[in-house]
Structure formats: C-alpha cells, structure tokens
Amino acid sequence: MPQISSRELALQVLRCVDEEGAYANLALNQVLEKYRPGKLDRAFATELAYGVLRSLNTLDWVLAQFIKKPLTSQTAALRNILRLGVYQLMFMDRVPPSAACNEGTEMARRHGHPGSIKFVNGVLRNVARRIKEIRFPEIKQNPVEHISLRYSHPAWLVERWLKDFGLEETILLCRANNEPAPNTVRTNTLKITREDLSARLREDGLTVCETGYAPEGLKISGFFSFNTLSAFQEGLFQVQDESSMLAGRALMPSPGACVLDACGAPGGKATHLAQLMDNRGEILSVDIHPHKLKLIKENCERLGIVIVQGLTGDAGKLPKKLHGWADFVLIDAPCTGLGVLRRRPDSRWRKEPGQIPSIVQLQAGILKSAARCLRQGGVLVYSTCTINHEENLGQVENFLDRHPNFMLEDLTQFLPVSLDLKGTMAGGYLQTLPHLHGMDGFFISRMRKKG
Numbered sequence: 001m002p003q004i005s006s007r008e009l010a011l012q013v014l015r016c017v018d019e020e021g022a023y024a025n026l027a028l029n030q031v032l033e034k035y036r037p038g039k040l041d042r043a044f045a046t047e048l049a050y051g052v053l054r055s056l057n058t059l060d061w062v063l064a065q066f067i068k069k070p071l072t073s074q075t076a077a078l079r080n081i082l083r084l085g086v087y088q089l090m091f092m093d094r095v096p097p098s099a100a101c102n103e104g105t106e107m108a109r110r111h112g113h114p115g116s117i118k119f120v121n122g123v124l125r126n127v128a129r130r131i132k133e134i135r136f137p138e139i140k141q142n143p144v145e146h147i148s149l150r151y152s153h154p155a156w157l158v159e160r161w162l163k164d165f166g167l168e169e170t171i172l173l174c175r176a177n178n179e180p181a182p183n184t185v186r187t188n189t190l191k192i193t194r195e196d197l198s199a200r201l202r203e204d205g206l207t208v209c210e211t212g213y214a215p216e217g218l219k220i221s222g223f224f225s226f227n228t229l230s231a232f233q234e235g236l237f238q239v240q241d242e243s244s245m246l247a248g249r250a251l252m253p254s255p256g257a258c259v260l261d262a263c264g265a266p267g268g269k270a271t272h273l274a275q276l277m278d279n280r281g282e283i284l285s286v287d288i289h290p291h292k293l294k295l296i297k298e299n300c301e302r303l304g305i306v307i308v309q310g311l312t313g314d315a316g317k318l319p320k321k322l323h324g325w326a327d328f329v330l331i332d333a334p335c336t337g338l339g340v341l342r343r344r345p346d347s348r349w350r351k352e353p354g355q356i357p358s359i360v361q362l363q364a365g366i367l368k369s370a371a372r373c374l375r376q377g378g379v380l381v382y383s384t385c386t387i388n389h390e391e392n393l394g395q396v397e398n399f400l401d402r403h404p405n406f407m408l409e410d411l412t413q414f415l416p417v418s419l420d421l422k423g424t425m426a427g428g429y430l431q432t433l434p435h436l437h438g439m440d441g442f443f444i445s446r447m448r449k450k451g
Helices: 006-020 024-035 039-054 056-064 076-091 097-111 114-133 143-150 155-165 167-177 194-203 242-251 268-276 290-303 353-372 393-402
Strands: 183-187 207-210 217-221 237-239 258-261 282-287 308-312 326-332 374-384 406-408 429-432 442-449
Touching (some): 006 024, 006 039, 006 097, 039 076, 056 143, 097 114, 143 155, 194 207, 194 217, 242 268, 242 374, 242 442, 268 308, 282 290, 326 353, 353 393, 374 393, 393 429, 393 442
Parallel strands (some): 258 282, 326 374
Antiparallel strands (some): 183 237
C-alpha cells in the first residue's frame, strides 16, 4: 500500500464521517489499518481528524466569515480541506501557517479542479492573515454562544450545563472534553498484580502510570493498538476507563454470589466483577444483541474467566425465573453518553435534547425489571456514563419513590473518599466529572433492597 501524508489520512476520515455518517473511531481505525503509517504520522493524523471533528461548529463559524457561499455548497473534499487548514491555523501552533496553507492548496489540487486550488489557497491565506482579528461573541452579553463557539460544544448543551454547573465549571468541563482521553486498562488480578503488569508493559516500551482511585488501573501510551500487545493477548488486562472500574467496586460482590449484569456487553464490568469474586460464583450477563454477547464470551476466554454466562434478552423485560435470584445487580444503563464526549469527538454533534426523554423512560424500565430479580437484602448499583440529572440522581429518586423497599447505601466504605468532592457519597451516590476527577463523567449509586 503506497504511503500517503498524515493530512490525507485525516481527510479520508473526515470524508467518511461527513459523507457516510461513519463513526470517527471506526473510520480512523479503518484508515490506519489500511495504510499502516508510522508512529508520528499516525499521531498527527489522529490529532487532525479528531481535532477537526471536535471543533466543527467553531471552524464552520470562522469559515463563514471568509467565504461568500455556504460551506455546505462545497464538495465534501473541499469543505474538509478548508476545515483542516483552519484547524491547524487556530489550534496547532507548532504548524507554521505557510505549511497549513500550502498543504491545503496541494490537497485541493488533488481533490478539486483549477478553480478549487485558487479558492482554497485564497481562503486559507486570508484566514492566516486575519486570524488575530477573529472575535468570539462577548461572554457577558451571550455566554451560551461564547462558550459554544470558543470551546466547540452544541449550544443546547452549554445552556443546560450553565444551569447545572454555573459559568466557571461549564467552561472547565468543555475544556476537559476537548482534551484527549487517556488509554486506561484494568489489571486482570486473576493472573497478575498491577505492579507486575506495569513492569511488563514498560519492558515492552510503553509509558505507564497508575490510576489515582481504582487500585487495578493503569494509564498507558506509546503503542500502536491494544490488539498488538502480547500482554493483552495473554489476558493480563482489559481496556476500561477508571470511572467504569469504580462501578464494580461500588457493587463489590462477594465470592460465590449470584450476580445479574443487566446491560452486559462488551463485558468490561462483568469481567471486573468476576475478578472481585475471585472467579467464584455466577454472573449472568444480559444483552439484547446476540453478537454483543459473543464479545463478552471472547473477553472472558482471553482473561481466563469461567463464571460469566450470557443471556440474550431485553433487560427491561427480564424473565420471571430470575425474580429474587440475584444477590447483587449491576445496571450500567444505556444513556446519552455526555460524560464521555472527550472519547468520541464526533458524538457531541450527534446528540439532541429530544433524545433524553425516551432514554430516561428506557432506563426506568430496566431499573424496574432488574429490581425484581434482586433478593431481599441484596444490593443494586445503578450507573451511567452521562452527567444529566434526569438520567442519574433524578432517575434514582423516581425509582425510590416507586420502590420504598429500596434505600440508598453509603459508598464511602467502597470507594476512596478523595473522590467525594461534592459530599454525596455518604448519601449513596457519586458523580465524577472530567475536569474535577481526571476521568470520564460517570454516575454511580448503590441501593439495598430491604429485608
């Protein structure tokens, strides 16, 4: 396969997302696997593609000030060549403006016609000359539009967060969402200690540091892909964010217990629960998609876990035979995913406020169904990877109103108290935020079914 430049790699990703509606991470993986670029080109292409996708509204707003026709009237190739150029000019100080303009012009030569070359060259050089003149809306007059454009988030989301978190914290949250998320893995303590895994990965040339809250976690960098690492192939670790590890520790099932994992795929939490149970007991992992249950099985086989069984089914309609069966229930509910925007650069533009009510209804159905499966005295943990009140604490409060035989239970005996920046863990719940905790935005609540 002939080598192409990192900018051309990024352009292919952007066109896939723009023209085909592809997900950025899948499109990027396909392009990188196809061309197998070197380490530096891979990193630069990733930064360009993800950076442009995160900043789409800002880039398009800037370009609208320099072109007469709407950006949508351009071909997908030229539209994204312009975005690539402006992104480098605005956000990548290490790229000389002349390089950003020249490379954009050359790309227009390859993907357009003679008129396109002149057009792209003129626009990019004009932006480069006047970039210091660009003024965002004043924050005092219009905080929503200022934050939306300055920090590249949908206006409806900014407006919501201003109400929930206030001005300063909303800006910090948006800034954190624009930073790359770390590659975090969970040590498979059934096979190796965290210290020994850390040493093993360092021997393989990776940069490794321990997570601050989850005792199994490591942050790693300096590798091509997880699948190429021998430690991964040998089942010494599982890819999982630190916040997600905390959900398993909040449940903390005992060895030999019966555990229901109501929304199981791809198996990150189920395999963590198996580790905490010393691979003794029974975990029933439910998912509505049979192909996703195969992912759970594959992960269990790689990790050497034997106590997880898959069940194809709707977690909102669990069978009567499971009623009262479980000692512990984990519901990692489907959600809007607003806590993991930094991991999925294009996802913020796929979200709409109208999606929330149906998701809240879905979560409520799963909670009601799974609660029936818990024995008296058993423990239920409800978690999401979002930061919306109605999906999180609001959902739990509504559930408790309808189920007085459940009560929230103190989390401080299960999770580090240093997480408790808002003073809620003693009350039975925790909300992590990227800008406060350095991990994904995640909600965790622990409830007990009264005896």
